[in-house]
Amino acid sequence: MKQEFFKQPMTSLCATLCSFADVSAPQFAAPLCEELKDRLTESGGTAKTDRILMYNPDAVADYIYDRYRDKFLPCEKIAPVRQRFLTVYPPKTPVCFASMYTGAQPEKHGITKYEKPVVEIDSIFDAFIRAGKKPCIVSVKDQSMDKIFRGRDMAYFSEKYDDEVVERALELIEKDEYDLLCVYNQRYDDSMHRTHPNSKRSLNALDCYASSFVKLGEKVNTCWKNHDTLIGFAPDHGVHRMLIGLGNHGSNIPEDMNISHLYGIIRKHG
Numbered sequence: 001m002k003q004e005f006f007k008q009p010m011t012s013l014c015a016t017l018c019s020f021a022d023v024s025a026p027q028f029a030a031p032l033c034e035e036l037k038d039r040l041t042e043s044g045g046t047a048k049t050d051r052i053l054m055y056n057p058d059a060v061a062d063y064i065y066d067r068y069r070d071k072f073l074p075c076e077k078i079a080p081v082r083q084r085f086l087t088v089y090p091p092k093t094p095v096c097f098a099s100m101y102t103g104a105q106p107e108k109h110g111i112t113k114y115e116k117p118v119v120e121i122d123s124i125f126d127a128f129i130r131a132g133k134k135p136c137i138v139s140v141k142d143q144s145m146d147k148i149f150r151g152r153d154m155a156y157f158s159e160k161y162d163d164e165v166v167e168r169a170l171e172l173i174e175k176d177e178y179d180l181l182c183v184y185n186q187r188y189d190d191s192m193h194r195t196h197p198n199s200k201r202s203l204n205a206l207d208c209y210a211s212s213f214v215k216l217g218e219k220v221n222t223c224w225k226n227h228d229t230l231i232g233f234a235p236d237h238g239v240h241r242m243l244i245g246l247g248n249h250g251s252n253i254p255e256d257m258n259i260s261h262l263y264g265i266i267r268k269h270g
């Protein structure tokens with residue numbers, strides 16, 4: 001069955017995160033996603049959290065998520081609210097992350113193809129800094145998330161690969177210093193480009209994403225128990241299989257444009 005394009009723009013995420021943090025959204029951010037906000041607070045509790053942990057696993061398409069949902073059930077225990085988003089075009093990593101964290105369309109933030117310049121417009125990181133909060137990005141060295149939000153008065157950690165990124169993030173959660181922690185992983189993206197979206201190696205990469213997110217969630221539960229934390233599993237774009245067999249993304253098709261995010265709130269606890 002042919003999938004339809006999702007309606008809710010991924011650019012609405014940025015203002016939603018800011019609203020939970022009680023921070024004014026960046027200058028060009030699209031209006032927040034009411035549906036996500038409502039669903040996150042409908043089981044009670046305020047729509048405010050003082051910490052945000054964003055796990056950014058590269059290239060998990062919505063249909064891939066569904067096809068291998070069993071792998072992600074432990075993630076849904078931590079972040080039970082699944083939000084479907086339409087990412088931005090072209091669905092390339094730097095374009096999508098620039099939109100995710102500015103709330104703006106590519107023509108506004110300036111990254112419209114696969115290139116990794118520093119984003120000059122207002123971002124969630126600038127918004128947090130203005131509000132006196134401390135953001136931090138942990139990424140694989142020289143990848144989009146490592147490069148495009150440089151130049152802000154904030155912390156950046158560049159690591160060798162996914163496992164080192166997760167190790168660093170666990171250490172930072174334990175240190176309990178940052179209000180917004182973004183953690184980037186890329187193993188599935190690498191694997192599907194070299195093989196295909198359903199290869200054994202790619203499925204192993206999905207397992208790594210799921211177990212990394214669970215580790216981060218458990219660490220937050222242990223080390224940030226004096227905080228209310230919004231935690232998210234938030235890929236940038238999807239993937240399709242080309243006629244020659246390899247995985248790819250960058251096309252205006254539902255396989256590349258439709259993504260599913262997971263969110264949950266870990267409340268303060270004794």
Ligand SMILES: [Zn+2]
Binds near residue numbers: 058059092093094237
């Ligand atoms: Zn990507």
